[in-house]
Amino acid sequence: MIVKLTRVEVQSRKDLEMIDITDRIEKAVAESGVKDGLVWAMTSHTSAGLLVTEGIECLERDVLAHLERLAPKQPPEGTYGYWHNRYLDYDGRLGFNAGDHLKSILGGVNCLFPVENGKLIRGSRQRAYFVEYDGPLARTVFIQVLGEA
Amino acid sequence: MIVKLTRVEVQSRKDLEMIDITDRIEKAVAESGVKDGLVWAMTSHTSAGLLVTEGIECLERDVLAHLERLAPKQPPEGTYGYWHNRYLDYDGRLGFNAGDHLKSILGGVNCLFPVENGKLIRGSRQRAYFVEYDGPLARTVFIQVLGEA
Amino acid sequence: MIVKLTRVEVQSRKDLEMIDITDRIEKAVAESGVKDGLVWAMTSHTSAGLLVTEGIECLERDVLAHLERLAPKQPPEGTYGYWHNRYLDYDGRLGFNAGDHLKSILGGVNCLFPVENGKLIRGSRQRAYFVEYDGPLARTVFIQVLGEA
Numbered sequence: 001m002i003v004k005l006t007r008v009e010v011q012s013r014k015d016l017e018m019i020d021i022t023d024r025i026e027k028a029v030a031e032s033g034v035k036d037g038l039v040w041a042m043t044s045h046t047s048a049g050l051l052v053t054e055g056i057e058c059l060e061r062d063v064l065a066h067l068e069r070l071a072p073k074q075p076p077e078g079t080y081g082y083w084h085n086r087y088l089d090y091d092g093r094l095g096f097n098a099g100d101h102l103k104s105i106l107g108g109v110n111c112l113f114p115v116e117n118g119k120l121i122r123g124s125r126q127r128a129y130f131v132e133y134d135g136p137l138a139r140t141v142f143i144q145v146l147g148e149a
Numbered sequence: 150m151i152v153k154l155t156r157v158e159v160q161s162r163k164d165l166e167m168i169d170i171t172d173r174i175e176k177a178v179a180e181s182g183v184k185d186g187l188v189w190a191m192t193s194h195t196s197a198g199l200l201v202t203e204g205i206e207c208l209e210r211d212v213l214a215h216l217e218r219l220a221p222k223q224p225p226e227g228t229y230g231y232w233h234n235r236y237l238d239y240d241g242r243l244g245f246n247a248g249d250h251l252k253s254i255l256g257g258v259n260c261l262f263p264v265e266n267g268k269l270i271r272g273s274r275q276r277a278y279f280v281e282y283d284g285p286l287a288r289t290v291f292i293q294v295l296g297e298a
Numbered sequence: 299m300i301v302k303l304t305r306v307e308v309q310s311r312k313d314l315e316m317i318d319i320t321d322r323i324e325k326a327v328a329e330s331g332v333k334d335g336l337v338w339a340m341t342s343h344t345s346a347g348l349l350v351t352e353g354i355e356c357l358e359r360d361v362l363a364h365l366e367r368l369a370p371k372q373p374p375e376g377t378y379g380y381w382h383n384r385y386l387d388y389d390g391r392l393g394f395n396a397g398d399h400l401k402s403i404l405g406g407v408n409c410l411f412p413v414e415n416g417k418l419i420r421g422s423r424q425r426a427y428f429v430e431y432d433g434p435l436a437r438t439v440f441i442q443v444l445g446e447a
Contacts (some may be wrong), residue, residue: 005334005412037152045423054250056237074363082355095356123192142419144336147150187299210381272342
């Protein structure tokens with residue numbers, strides 16, 4: 001059994017941004033030597049996510065706008081605010097990104113795909129996205145391939 | 150190590166529909182020959198999902214109604230609309246199902262269960278559902294079993 | 299290949315509660331003998347969840363408050379109610395926790411981490427939480443480690 005863990009760097013350029021990482025995951029599969037098995041990826045950050053959806057720019061904008069609507073950066077109206085919006089000793093600064101952590105939870109933090117005959121298997125419209133909720137930042141994604149040669 | 154990938158066809162009959170596929174996943178486990186390992190399933194579509202919840206009809210209706218409330222087919226009030234609601238060259242038609250892609254992201258697209266002594270292990274109330282957000286359509290679910298005989 | 303399934307008991311003390319189970323998952327990894335592989339955990343209940351976020355108390359409160367806002371125990375205003383809020387023959391009591399099942403679906407029910415050199419790999423801020431939506435109750439979490447010694 002082959003087990004191969006790769007750390008991939010992703011640089012976001014915006015506050016909210018969807019970055020297609022399907023090619024990176026397919027590259028990890030190709031380099032792993034796994035013929036039949038599983039590949040999965042996860043963000044290593046709590047104000048970013050990973051999700052699978054169709055790869056078109058208009059939909060990327062809808063996903064970001066919609067998650068911002070469901071888990072806004074500014075506390076939702078009718079609430080007194082986020083508890084996380086306070087001074088954090090261990091950070092030496094104000095917590096400010098509660099809404100971004102919440103987006104990460106709603107949108108999810110990982111994805112999985114089968115590997116068959118050395119290829120990542122996915123639906124024809126499915127793409128894997130790293131989703132930045134609190135950028136721009138240098139980010140790390142874990143990609144792991146497990147299976148038989 | 151055994152790695153077994155199965156493609157299961159699911160035919161939805163409604164626009165929004167929850168289809169219990171627990172038996173299909175248990176069948177894939179039984180046919181795989183895996184005694185101890187992991188089984189997981191995912192939708193191959195971006196306007197459909199897969200999730201785990203209790204298997205009762207009244208709750209199925211609540212799940213669908215609630216996801217439609219959080220990610221409606223018609224753009225939410227107070228917004229100008231979905232970006233995805235536009236003519237898509239590559240499809241030769243109007244994008245119309247932004248809300249359904251968003252439901253897929255919120256509800257999730259896969260599920261995992263342990264396999265022990267050749268049996269899928271789950272909580273007594275847990276059932277695995279394929280969730281149609283944009284039917285009726287013929288759909289494909291990937292089911293993969295990995296483990297030792 | 300090693301496959302090790304552990305059932306961990308979690309006792310919630312509140313109706314809504316986030317319980318950090320990262321140590322329990324790391325213990326399962328240490329006891330498994332797996333050097334390189336995968337560890338994953340899932341709730342065995344449909345009114346509880348499992349998710350990954352930053353481990354600070356103020357954020358725990360925001361997560362619970364926010365999921366309650368998105369999937370409230372009382373049916374959202376402007377709807378006639380949850381279908382699940384009815385007498386359930388097989389339970390001999392009223393269904394009452396539709397909102398909690400919905401929270402479980404939105405927040406997710408499992409988490410995965412890579413195992414490398416015998417250690418669970420995660421981002422420096424990432425913690426794994428069992429999330430109680432309908433407590434207090436005695437709960438069971440499945441933790442499975444798969445990999446090579």
